[in-house]
Structures are given as C-alpha cells and as structure tokens.
Amino acid sequence: MDLRLKIWRQKDASSQGSFETYPMEDVSPEMSFLEMLDALNKKLVEQGKEPVAFDHDCREGICGSCGMYINGHPHGPVPAVTTCLLSMRYFRDGETIWIEPWRARAFPVIRDLIVDRSAFDKIQTAGGFISVNTGGAPEANSIPVPKKDSDNAFDASICIGCGACVAACKNSSAMLFVSAKISQFALLPQGRIEAKERVRAMVEKMDELGFGSCSNTGACEAECPKQIRLTNIARLNREYYKAF
Amino acid sequence: MAALDSKIPEGPLAQKWTKYKASVKQVNPANKKKLDIIVVGTGLSGAGAASALGELGYNVKNFCYQDSPRRAHSVAAQGGINAAKNYQNDGDSVYRLFYDMIKGGDYRAREANVYRAAEVSNQVIDHFTALGVPFARDYGGTLDTRSFGGVQVSRTFYARGQTGQQCLLGCYSSLNRQIKKGNVVMYPRREMLDLVVIDGKARGIITRNLITGEIERHSAHAVVLATGGYGTIYYLSTLAVNSNASAAWKAHKKGAFFANPSFIQIHPTCVPQLNHFQSKLTLMSESLRNDGRIWVPKEKNDKRPANSIPEEDRDYYLERRYPAFGNLVPRDVASRAAKERCDAGYGVGKTGLAVYLDFRDAIRKQGKKAIENKYGNLFEMYKTITGSDPYEEPMMIYPAGHYTMGGLWVDYELMTTIPGLYAIGEANFSDHGANRLGASSLMQAAGDGYFVLPNTICNYLADEIRLPKISTDLPEFADAEKSAVERLKSLLSINGKQTASSFHKRLGKIMWDYCGMTRNEEGLKKALVLLEELRKEFWSDLKVPGKINGVNQELEKAGRVADYLELASLLVTDALDRRESCGAHFREEFQTPDGEALRNDSGYAYVAAWEYAGEGKSHILHKEHLKFEEVELKVRSYK
Incomplete structure (x- = not known):
C-alpha cells in the first residue's frame, strides 16, 4: 500500500520543529510500524538525507523504549500494543499518518521523535x-x-x-x-x-x-x-x- | 602469554566457593570508598553488580546505551529463572542443578564455575523475592515453579511470561536505591568505544554520549563488562535490535581472550520470519513446551489447515524421537529436529520454514482459563504479531539466534585475561558450555552480578588501595580517545551508497547459512571468503550521514556492524577448529548414524580461548583443558 507520512522533525531541544511530509510506497501489511520507519530511513540515508530519529530496542513490546503519537494516539490506534508491535495491517492504502513525539513539559524533545524521559x-x-x-x-x-x-x-x-x-x-x-x-x-x-x-x-x-x-x-x-x-x-x- | 590460569580453588567441588570466600583478600570499608569501579551494562548482571558493589561502599559508575537502565535486554527474558530450592520435593538439589547444566552444556563448561552458579541460585531467588519481584505463587502463598527443557524436575520460578522484566525491574530498583544514596552514578545513553589499559591493567573506558556526541573519558580501579551477548550477529535474532558485541570486542582487541565464540544457541520456539524487511524474530518462551506439542504433517506438502489434519496424519517428531524428554528436550536438540523436518520438506506455513506448536490437547484437558493463566501474555503477543489466535489454531514456530554461550574468557574470579577487567553474565563464557539450559541465563546473570563478582573483585582491589584516583589526562586515555574519534571519522568519511543495516543483513545471512544451526568445513571456509569480501565492501561503500556531534543513530549502527564483521570471522574460525559436534555446535561431518551430535572428548574437551594478534594477523588459539573431576563424561541422551 501507499502512504503519506507527516513526521515531526526537530533538530534538537532548542530548535523549532515542524512536520515534514514523506510519501511512502509499497508498504507491506506484514510490516511493523517501526519496520516501516526503517524502510523510510533506509531511503533517506541512501538519498543523503538525515534519517528520522526514534528510540527503539527490543521490538517485542517489553523494553519500553519506543513510543510516538500516531494519528493522535500514543502507540497508535490499536489498544494494548506498543509502537514496535503495531502492525501496518491496521492502516489503509492511501492513508495519511501523523507521527509526533510524546508532548509533555517533563519530557523535552531531544530530536525528532526522541524525548527525554x-x-x-x-x-x-x-x-x-x-x-x-x-x-x-x-x-x-x-x-x-x-x-x-x-x-x-x-x-x-x-x-x-x-x-x-x-x-x-x-x-x-x-x-x-x-x-x-x-x-x-x-x-x-x-x-x-x-x-x-x-x-x-x-x-x-x-x-x-x-x-x-x-x-x-x-x-x-x-x-x-x-x-x-x-x-x-x-x-x-x-x-x-x-x-x- | 603463559598458559591460561583458571584459578580454580583447591578442595572438593562442594566446598570450593565457601573456602574461596573465607580465604579471599578483603578491602576494608574505609578503603572501599576510595576505589572506583566502572560497570558497563544494566541488565541482571550489570545492574546487580552495580547495586551490590554500591551497597559495599565502592564508588560505582554504571553505563548503558539505552535511555534508562530499565531497558536492558534482560527485560525480554520470558519463561523463568532456575534455582535448586527443591520446593516440589522432586529430588532437586544444588548437585542436580549443577549436573543438569554440565550435561545440558554437553560437557564443555568448567565444573567449578557451574557448581557455584547452582549454589548461589537459591540466594538469587531469596533476594529477588525480598526486592518485591512478584513471582507466581500457589494458593497457600508459597512460590510456584514449572519445568523447563533438558531437566526432569520443576525448578523454574516465573512471573507469568515476563520473568525477565520482573527480575530486571527488581535489579533496577536496587540500583535506584544506590543511585539515591550516591554510591552509584548512572550514565545512560552512553556507548563504550574503547577500553583504556595502563601498565597492563584495565583503568577506564572511552564513551560517546549518544545525545550530544561528546567523547568522554572515565577512569576506575577496575572495569566490569556486563554487556550481554552477540546474537544479533545473525541480524535477525531474539535480541533487542541494538544489542551488540562492540564493548566486548574492543576489550578483546586490547588483550582479553575471546572464548568459544562459535557456541551460539539457536532457540527452537520463535515466531518465524515472514518477509525480507523483518527486523526481529520474537521468542515464544520455552515454557510453552510444558503444554504445547510440536508436530508437522506426516505427508510432505500437506497444505490442509492445521486443525483439519487428523491425529493419525500428524508427526509429533520430538515425542517420537525422544520419548524420555518428549517436547522438553534441550534447545539445541529441539532446534535441529525442527530444521531436519523442514529441510526434509515437512515444514508448514507460507515458507515451509515452520513447525506447529499446538495447545489443543492442553486446552481440552486443563481448560482455556488454566492455559491463559500460564501463558496469557505470550498468546496475546503471538496474536498481535501474526494475527492468528493460538487458542484456536496452533502456533507456527521456527528456530532463531538467541543466546551466546561463548564470550570473553574469564577465570574463576570472573576476571578476563586483562587484569582488572571482569566480564559477567552473558558477556562471559563460563557456565553454559556448548548449550544453555532454559531459565539459567537469568540465574547466572543475577548470580554473577549480585553474589559472585562482589566476592571476587576484592581479591584484585585489595592490592589497588594505594593507588589514588586515576587521572583521565594520562596519555593512555588521550590515545584511546584519539583512536576512537579517528574510527568514527573514518566511518563517516567513506561516503558510499549502502546503509549499515543493509550490510548487517547480509552479514546475518552469511552467518545463518554457514555458521548457524549446522556447520560443515566447506561452508565455513566459504563463509570466511564471503566475510572478507563483505568487510572490504563495507569499508568502501558504507553511507553514514550526519556528524559525530549530536544524535546519530546511523553512526552507532555502523560502528557495531564494523565490529561484528570482525567478530564473525573469529566465530567461523572457531567453528572450523572444533572438529566435533557438541551442544549447539553441530558439525555435519561429526554425527551419529541417527543424526545426533558426536562429541570428541579426547580431542576437544577444551575451552578455545582466542588471542587477538593484531590487524590482519591470525588469532592465536589457547586451550584451557577442561578437567572433569566430579562428572563422568557420557553421551548426552534424551531418548
């Protein structure tokens, strides 16, 4: 499926951030959300651009590293699932997905989707x-x-x-x-x-x-x-x- | 280099540890305050060691690459933690646990270390319980246990399917207590780039702050590596995707021998790979094999849905081949048996690289509720990942790279061949031989960190009390920092076309194909050539955007892959050297007529400890011959 990603990009804590738009083609419903972002980052790096920074580690929903706002919900629209285990089968072809960092005064943004917890x-x-x-x-x-x-x-x-x-x-x-x-x-x-x-x-x-x-x-x-x-x-x- | 001295204490096996503790040199409390210790890693062993050393009064600096010590990959261990409590009155004892580990490890572990690990296992359970770890309990309020592979007693303590998380959070809480007291200073989001060695002794580390990019120098009287295993050398594994071998590899290049690198456990029950962009293979706990039955269809290419295949058309191949242990054979045996069936064309699923793990009979017998109580979160996780409901249809599973029995060589005191450098938990090699039994990694990691290292490190530090705080302005620090920075710069300056991950993926494929569940001479030799080519390509066509300053996750990855490309060759070299099959190391040339591992005790009952000889030179093999005084070497049979 083809998607349009609106991702919050912010260089560091003191810079102003903004949404950037990235078209994303050929996304498989079998991918996890983070694997979809891996694919985007691969593309960005190959184009000589800065990849989207996000925290992640175990990729099985237990370490607590990952986390981002996806279409207005922390960890996305599916209940009881972390971002790393969120499957792309829950998204539709042609959909625009808004991706933001946690927003809280006690969690300042470090870069892009990484916050200081x-x-x-x-x-x-x-x-x-x-x-x-x-x-x-x-x-x-x-x-x-x-x-x-x-x-x-x-x-x-x-x-x-x-x-x-x-x-x-x-x-x-x-x-x-x-x-x-x-x-x-x-x-x-x-x-x-x-x-x-x-x-x-x-x-x-x-x-x-x-x-x-x-x-x-x-x-x-x-x-x-x-x-x-x-x-x-x-x-x-x-x-x-x-x-x- | 002199012969390896394992420093095993004299005396009967059961008294070695007690006697050692009674005779070891001590550091008095006033002097402990003057000694600095660096601990790298915050899993069960790292956070355990940092807490215990902090409690004793040392100044501890603890490092991790994650944003918080609570995220170390011990968190993902599922099934349980072993201890020889004998709460079930089923004949368990320290000796039986020791014996099971020696046998399970296919007689390639050091007796004295294993016995000690079994001995402290009971203290580990007491300690975790006191820390508030909510282990499963029976209705009378006492602790419950379950069975794991390779043993015939029930000694595994558990907290549903997330025992590792609960134990790790217990360690994290004891670490926090020491941080609050000021005994431990925590440095999260730091990656160790090099070890600093002064006059032959480990005296500090160079780190990169993963937020600012700043290169930092940290000194100490001793350095402890608790940096885990290198299972991600296969790219796809059950490990956290950022787990890496870089700290251990850097220490190796500074003089720490690397032992049995080719002993890697392939875990039999993982969610299979479904597609080429997959970044991770998720473990389904071995505890599932208590109630799940593993099978494939009797006919090749049977495309019927699992539930439509009648009983008589199912081959419960583990129960058939190993009637004594059935579905609870050790991991290496279960993994190879799955590969054998799939290679022979009986595999299921889209790729044919999967077997069924079926709970139908257990649900019929015990009810859905009972199964949910035991494995609820695992079933949920499986459903989340695959979209299929294991209460309704069998799970599909396949083996995946998991745990590394190999690691830095350590003596009885857990010290590496660099004085003052220690390796604990999965980062060392000592306790699991050629194959680890389930639920013994949490046991060993916590045992090393909380109970062994704090008792052995004083033997070294007692002679260091006169040494004042070590200055980070010494030339050795400057040199290590300079070479670390130069390396980062060289990674950034290649400016090729391919990402670090794409190299990592190709590395993983080579290792899985030629140095995975089974190995043979021809394949291993081919792997050495392929690895050399890949290394050259990496250093000429890698693309890393950005700078050293600031967050640069691509740079982090590139450094780790570069180290893996070197470690991979050593791993293959070790697998080539060991012309026998033992535990997880299965050389196709050495097997019995019915396909079981064929050990060669007269030729290979040794630990292969490899010394780094310099850039472009072959590693030097040192052998620590294993002496079995207590256990008679037998053919490992689970039939």
Missing part, C-alpha cells in the same frame, strides 16, 4: 525500591503472600515505563506510572515496611519534575499498552492519605 527514572530513584541489601534476604518462602495479592501486584508491576500515560493525559500527569510501582509494593508484605516514606518521596518528586495533576479522565488507562488499571491511582491516593 529521565524524569521517570528520577521518580523511581526517589523511592521505587525495597531497602534490602544483597545477602540479607530471608528464605523466599518465609514470606508467604496470598496468591490474589501477588497476582494484583504483578498486574501493576508490568508497566514498561514508556510514557504513553503522560503523553495521553491532557495534564501530562504521571499518576498512572507512579501508581503502578506504589501498588506493586503496597500489595506485598515486603513493601509495606517503607510504604509511607515511599509514597511521599515518589509523589513529591513527581510534582517537582513538572508533571501535572490527575483529573480522572482515564485517558492514561485507555492508552496504556500494558493496560495498567485506574484502580492503581485510587490505591496511590489511598496510600498517600495514609502516609501523613
């Missing part, structure tokens, strides 16, 4: 851990955990840190991201010991880094490629109230 790491550094030294752990089965709690903790823990929730939110809130880690640890006995300090530190850091507030519209949940639930935000709020 180090704010996420900073939030995790503030408290996203259980303080146990190597060698100091008790025997694993000495801490029984109800299967239900363990399963719920797992469902929260699968966040890949891609940033789609922030990009989807009109307030650029990071609540879903933060709530996933808070929930995981809040549900496990190992995590309860530092629960108060953790939630205070992570929320404080999140606010400091320029993420917006949550107004419960649920766009984050709708766009999350890993389907992290809004109930985690409720749990985060509960944990936060309990922490003072």
